[in-house]
Amino acid sequence: MTHRPYIDKTHPEIYRAMNAAVLAGRKAYEDAGLPRDLVELVNVRVSQINGCPTCLSVHVPAARKAGVDALTLDLLPSWRHDTSGLFTSTQRAALGLAEALTAPQPGTGRPSVDTAVAEAATEFTEQQVSALEWAVILINAYNRISIGSGHPPVPQS
Structure with missing residues (x-):
């Protein structure tokens, strides 16, 4: 095989189920x-x-449209090292949870999932922590679908 199949096109029924999960996730974020x-x-x-x-x-x-400012997006990879107060405690808790669930690496100095959930629980309700975890799980799944398929970037209009 010389190209990667678009797995969303090859097995559209699975992709439709993923899209349904995302819609349920969005409802959970809003409800929370x-x-x-x-x-x-x-x-x-x-x-x-x-x-x-x-x-x-x-x-x-989408982040820009939702109101995330340019500087926050520019500095996002270095959020852990920001000493200016640009990232709020709520954002830091959500980002810590996102990183812990995306790249769990025990023994690397990164917080464990347990630690990240405990830190998130100081900023969010249990329902919100759960909804955030679903957000992380679902975007990880979509990342893997696009990476595995070799999807190109979406052109901006």
């Missing part, structure tokens, strides 16, 4: 009272970690 800008910030960070150009081409503009 999570702001769209926070969910998009998480989507961008997970997509950065996974190196997914397709998802970044979708979620960076």
Whole structure:
């Protein structure tokens, strides 16, 4: 095989089920009272970690549209080292959870999932922590679909 099959096209029934899961996730974020800008910030960070150009081409503009400012997006890869106070405690808790669930690496100095969930619980309700975890899980799945398929970035209009 000389090309990667678009797995979303090869098995559309599975992709439709993923899309249904995303719609259920969006409802959970809204019902939990999570702001769209926070969910998009998480989507961008997970997509950065996974190196997914397709998802970044979708979620960076979505984050801007949701109200995430340019400086926050520019400095997102270095959020842990920000001493200016640019990232709020709520954003830091969500980003810590996103990183822990995306790249769990015991023994590397990164917080464990247990630690990240405990830190998130200081900023969010249990329903919100659960909805954030679903957001991370779902964007990770989409990253892998796009990376595995070799989807190109989405052109900006």
